Amino acid sequence: MLSLCRPAGRCRPTLLALALFAAFAPAWSHAEDVVESSVDAGIGFVDGSRADRAQFDQYSGLRPSQSVFGIFGADYYRRNDETGVAVGFHLSDLFTDNRELALRWGRQGDWKLAASYGELMRRETVQFNSGIAGAGTTTPRIVPVLPGTGSDLDLATKRQALGLGFTKVISSRVQFELSGRTEHKEGSRLSGVGFACPSAVGNGCTGTNAAQVGSAVLFVPEPIDADHHQVEARISYAASNLRLGVGYYGSFYRNRLGSLTPGLPDSLFNPVGTLLPVGAGLAGILGNPVALPPDNQAHHLELTGAYLYNANSTVNFKLARVLATQTDSFTGHGFTTRPAGVNDLGGHIVTNLAQVGFSTRPMARLSVQGHVRYEDRDDETTLQPYNVEGTNVFTNRQLPYRTTKAKLQANYQFAPDWRGTLGWGRELIDRGVFTPSSATSGVTALRQDTRETVWRAELRRQMTEDFSGAISYDHSERNGSNWLRDNSGLGVTEVPDANAPGTGFDRGIFMPTLSDRRREKLRFLADWQPMEQLTLQGALDVGVDHYSAPGVYGLRSAGMRQATIDLTYAITDAWNVTGFASWGKQNLDQGKPDAAFLSFDNHESNVGVGVTGKATSKVELGLNLSHLRDRATFAQVLDATASGADAALLAASGGLPPITFQQDVLRLFGRYTLDKNSWVGAEFSHYRTRWDDWAWGFAGTPFVFSDGTVGTRQEVQRVNVLRLVYTYRWQ
Numbered sequence: 001m002l003s004l005c006r007p008a009g010r011c012r013p014t015l016l017a018l019a020l021f022a023a024f025a026p027a028w029s030h031a032e033d034v035v036e037s038s039v040d041a042g043i044g045f046v047d048g049s050r051a052d053r054a055q056f057d058q059y060s061g062l063r064p065s066q067s068v069f070g071i072f073g074a075d076y077y078r079r080n081d082e083t084g085v086a087v088g089f090h091l092s093d094l095f096t097d098n099r100e101l102a103l104r105w106g107r108q109g110d111w112k113l114a115a116s117y118g119e120l121m122r123r124e125t126v127q128f129n130s131g132i133a134g135a136g137t138t139t140p141r142i143v144p145v146l147p148g149t150g151s152d153l154d155l156a157t158k159r160q161a162l163g164l165g166f167t168k169v170i171s172s173r174v175q176f177e178l179s180g181r182t183e184h185k186e187g188s189r190l191s192g193v194g195f196a197c198p199s200a201v202g203n204g205c206t207g208t209n210a211a212q213v214g215s216a217v218l219f220v221p222e223p224i225d226a227d228h229h230q231v232e233a234r235i236s237y238a239a240s241n242l243r244l245g246v247g248y249y250g251s252f253y254r255n256r257l258g259s260l261t262p263g264l265p266d267s268l269f270n271p272v273g274t275l276l277p278v279g280a281g282l283a284g285i286l287g288n289p290v291a292l293p294p295d296n297q298a299h300h301l302e303l304t305g306a307y308l309y310n311a312n313s314t315v316n317f318k319l320a321r322v323l324a325t326q327t328d329s330f331t332g333h334g335f336t337t338r339p340a341g342v343n344d345l346g347g348h349i350v351t352n353l354a355q356v357g358f359s360t361r362p363m364a365r366l367s368v369q370g371h372v373r374y375e376d377r378d379d380e381t382t383l384q385p386y387n388v389e390g391t392n393v394f395t396n397r398q399l400p401y402r403t404t405k406a407k408l409q410a411n412y413q414f415a416p417d418w419r420g421t422l423g424w425g426r427e428l429i430d431r432g433v434f435t436p437s438s439a440t441s442g443v444t445a446l447r448q449d450t451r452e453t454v455w456r457a458e459l460r461r462q463m464t465e466d467f468s469g470a471i472s473y474d475h476s477e478r479n480g481s482n483w484l485r486d487n488s489g490l491g492v493t494e495v496p497d498a499n500a501p502g503t504g505f506d507r508g509i510f511m512p513t514l515s516d517r518r519r520e521k522l523r524f525l526a527d528w529q530p531m532e533q534l535t536l537q538g539a540l541d542v543g544v545d546h547y548s549a550p551g552v553y554g555l556r557s558a559g560m561r562q563a564t565i566d567l568t569y570a571i572t573d574a575w576n577v578t579g580f581a582s583w584g585k586q587n588l589d590q591g592k593p594d595a596a597f598l599s600f601d602n603h604e605s606n607v608g609v610g611v612t613g614k615a616t617s618k619v620e621l622g623l624n625l626s627h628l629r630d631r632a633t634f635a636q637v638l639d640a641t642a643s644g645a646d647a648a649l650l651a652a653s654g655g656l657p658p659i660t661f662q663q664d665v666l667r668l669f670g671r672y673t674l675d676k677n678s679w680v681g682a683e684f685s686h687y688r689t690r691w692d693d694w695a696w697g698f699a700g701t702p703f704v705f706s707d708g709t710v711g712t713r714q715e716v717q718r719v720n721v722l723r724l725v726y727t728y729r730w731q
Contacts, residue, residue: 119161289334447483458470
């Protein structure tokens, strides 16, 4: 098998050898073989500057400076009906960085071999100009430069994946399956380090003044060089009324890079652009190594089965056990500050799962389904004193998690075209006993147990001559046990009445996933054909969540509305029109610290129209036009207890500006048939993107890091793409 080798000597297998094998497979063929094959070859052209193409090139597989690219793809399929042997091969995007190859070869009812190879390139849409040296390594050196005077950087990650699979039918009742996949990922992605002084966790760390910089945000790309291996095996047994399966799944993640340690300069820019010496306390914190994703592995073993009790009733079950570990060495990755005698996390999590379900039809018009699922995740990670704050010492926290879910649903056929559904569900979550030697930050209190009950009702009209539809309603309520106040290394205290005076919860912060919640959701579906040439499909979803937590802060309500419609209209036998439109809104209302209240609203609209048809017997033409707009707004208000400075700032700034993403795409395409086996095609696409995001710039001023790195994204981007392709097919 051929391979790709890097300068370091690491080689990755490819499927080129398999492709050649598939292409020259006729050695085993006979006159009665069925052959279906095709080849697509052509050339493409793309315009636009590097800034114009930032969004387009995110997943295009093209280099940012590439204006001409090749197009090549192939499909090959051969089947021998006498022997039952078939082979198939697929190849696409050979001349880009997103190439894919796949092979299928086997004998029907006996064995099957599958192999695949794929690549995927992702490029960062934000362009960076920086003085950093060694970007993409584990030891970059920060070099402060005046904004815009550094070097341009393109951050990108590339994935290369190889998969192999084999299936063998051992007997009429037993089948064996084995598959594996390995993926290598390398490159660099956006990341950084930062800290603001003074801080309780930074001794000797003082703030910014006229003589020094006490806070900073630095551009430090994360280097990537990792492999993920997966193995899966299964034996299946099938009798007349019994199905059994035993399976294993293994996941192995290996990262060659364990930590990122930036080299700091003596001076950095303060928020107004003045170069000042870095405070000693800040330098000590920013210079610490940053942990990268550690090596880990997981082993999953399961037993599944189904039993056909009679023609109308089936019982199924699943038993599984998962062991996940993380024991990557601290010392091996440069972390010398750690508890005495501790060289790794000792991560050890065991998960046990049991599930049983049934499906039955006790009478002709009634069917009932249900299941119960129990999952217990036992966190056995070693406890060590990792966190030290002055004289206080805290350990890490174990996170056990036990869930029990039950679901019951009944369907009743009232009439040939009317069916009703009633459903009930229950979910219980037990987060285990809080680790007494640990501490929490960022939240005021926790909950050990939450309970949620779900009810669902649906009425559906089956397809008649011209209309079908459904209406459904979902209602759920979640509550839980008493809130638990953290005592900073001395366990927790249960608070029976969180709203009572003296608890301190009135200005507390509580996780919305633990808060009481009431959810309502209504959905309408319709499929209508008012005339033979026209078909309409539509859906409307409306939902609202109400949260109840102690105090005035946190998430209070959330809502969503979504409407979609699709249509197909046949103008003539040769010409068709298709169209779609969707509109959606999501909103969150929450109270925030310092007497601020935020209402987040996200509106999205998406419309499109397409026309396809035949101008002559040999000429096919088409047009697609689409428009997408996504707008997020942040309405902010203050209550009467807000400080004068906060009120003045909000009045002067107007609060956070909106973020808008808009994309318009025009696609024109045509095909001219040369003969029954070949044709030529042309496609022209125009992309216009507008992305106004204040995170990277506002009112023409780009975001600048403390080292002078500038991150920019051109607000309006335009790209034109032309593809010319020749296709030949044979049988």
